[in-house]
Amino acid sequence: MKIGLIGLKQSGKTTIFNALTGQEAETGFGANKLQVNMGNVKVPDSRLDTLTEIFNPKRKVNATVEYVDVAGVEGEGSIDPALVNQIKVTDALLVVVRAFHDDGVFHPFNTVDPMRDLQNLMEEFIISDQVIVENRLKKLEKSVKSKKDPNEVKEYEALLKIKDALENLTPLREIDIDPVEMKMLRGFQFLTLKPVLVVFNTDEGDNGEEYLEKFKEEYGDKKGVKAVAISGKIEEEISRLEDEDKEMFMEEYGIKTLARDLIIRESYSLLGLISFFTVGEDECRAWTIKDGTNAQKAAGAIHSDIERGFIRAEVVHYNDFIQEKSLVKCKEKGLLRLEGKDYIVKDGDIINFRFNV
Structure with missing residues (x-):
């Protein structure tokens, strides 16, 4: 999954990119329209963590999200073609809208008005x-x-x-x-055509309820558009802390979910994505597919040869497996079953594909 970050200049877009990726990319690089920040982030999944503890494999492989941060938009009637070329290959757009107030950071339109800025960007698209x-x-x-x-x-x-x-x-x-x-x-x-996740970049201590309510009134019934509110500055600071310090910091600021986790979760929902797992002594891995994908197509997420030579899929759902913590016991109790190519894979399925090429 590849997500493009775009927003007006001085919206805090790169600050949010840093919060998501843990990088320290330079902010305010909009003078160079061709500069792009890119970063891969592991998709957190407690189910994969538990499977790894049970199977103790040589390696654990999370699904990943790639973020592409492009230069800020001028907001003068059309998006620079160079920026369009950089974000058009993404699966979704993360549209950062400024909702923070800072007299030391200029605004292209001189005043902070998140809904105006959002409408401006949507029209430019x-x-x-x-x-x-x-x-x-x-x-x-x-x-x-x-x-x-x-x-x-x-x-x-x-x-x-x-x-x-x-x-x-x-x-x-x-x-x-x-x-x-x-x-x-x-x-x-x-x-x-791309799904849009709007991120209201708020002041410290502002949960963005006002902006989310206005967004709901304007876009609540629109297809393929969702919104969240976070303080990019605070989230960037959290991303640079050790895990123990992160928990204390989050508790102090009343933050229940990290921006990284919240945005990934909402992105999966927006794009209609789910995860299935493959497990074993060598590797436990999460794979990302579209909800509604059949078993044969899901096999193609691993390798085209497995899709082409698909025979059967051995399937047990994570919730069933976790009761027994053993594939052998799941098979004995009828929880592990054989499915054909038309079986629709469910979020949390653990699958072993049988194939012959």
């Missing part, structure tokens, strides 16, 4: 997509008139459909796009 659509439509016009390529005719019709939506300021994630059209459009990596 739409404008960015419009530019891509219009440019492509111009290139297709000649071939469409000659009707030489039926696929290009279909693509042209699909682009006209989404052009109408964008002109009405409707993000593409909110309209119905059939699978055939989606296949044609996937390569464009439209920003408004």
Whole structure:
């Protein structure tokens, strides 16, 4: 999973990137539009920790999230194409919105107004997509008139459909796009097709309830958009502490969940992702797949050969396994079962794939 961090200049975006990744990336690097901060973060999963304790493998492998932090957006009507190219390959956007007050940190619009800034960014995403659509439509016009390529005719019709939506300021994630059209459009990596997790970057001690309530009123029924509130400055400080000190610090500030864990959890929910596990003496590992994935496709997350040569999946759910703490005992009690390729994998399944290539 790859998530792109984007926000207006001086929104505290890189501070939040540091809080998530534990890095010490330089803040305020927006003068260099091509500079990108990147960091991988292990997805915390207590179930994997417990499985590792039981099997005592040579190694434990968590699922990972890659964060891509790009330069700040000017907020002047359109996003720089260089920034678009950097974030269009991500699975989701983490949109950082300034909700903190600091006279020593300038604001592009001179005043702190989170909902105004969020609307500005959402509109800039739409404008960015419009530019891509219009440019492509111009290139297709000649071939469409000659009707030489039926696929290009279909693509042209699909682009006209989404052009109408964008002109009405409707993000593409909110309209119905059939699978055939989606296949044609996937390569464009439209920003408004991506799920969005809004992060209100608040003052120290502010739980962001006011902003979350306003967000709910404005975006509560919108598809593919969620919001959280954190204090990036405090979270960055916590990320640099030892584990024991972290607990004391969190208790002092009334923080129940680290920003890293909260944002990963909400990102999984937003993208409709789940985890399954493979276990053994060599390795215990968490794998990330889309909810609703069948067993054969899930096998492909491990290796394409396993998907291609899929025979059966030996499956026991974590909750059943943890009662016995033994695959042998689970098999004896009928908790371990054989499933075919069409079995829909559930979050927390422990799977051993049988295959032959």
